Amino acid sequence: MYLARVTGRLVASVRYPGLEGVALQWIQPVDEAGEPMGAQLVACAAIRCGPGDLVQFVDGREAALACPETFVPVDAAVVGFVEEAASHAGVLRQRGLERGAR
């Protein structure tokens, strides 16, 4: 799993069977300091989330297992809404990063 910031949402009305009704979000993986880590990607939302939210996502086969229908072609899914992620770099919250909090 990785930390990510939701940057937008995506609508696709034609989908593989089993993916109907699954929300799709644009996410930007981030590191412990909140800095972008790698390219943005599209993830299925297994929990409610929206642009600006700090979340965690799982990639690979496990992403499909987090979806309502588990045998679907999905390789990333948002599985948690993160309240805070604390590290040596500071405390990453829903709104930005508070540095020097630890």
Added chain:
Amino acid sequence: MFLGQVVGTVVAPVTIPILEGQTLLLVRPVTPDGSPTGRTRVAIDRAQAGVGDRVLVLDEGNGGRQIFGDPMGAVKTIVVGVVDYVETDAGRVYDAASPTPR
């Protein structure tokens, strides 16, 4: 499995059911001598690890589902051990009994 350094903690109050109540840690992959390598991950703690520990991390779903005893669990990144020391042909490059400051 990979070698990681626990750099922080994650609090996620809203998650998919299998992640509820699990301790989540921020883990940065490291080389045997402790240099960062790869992307920081969010890992489920199954080894009572804490910030500053050098850990062994499973990043594969089937082993994770065995640990959780759930054949359809969307779990992937799991801390499965706390490392005491690492020896390479260069000798003992990490020893938890005499850690170098981060």
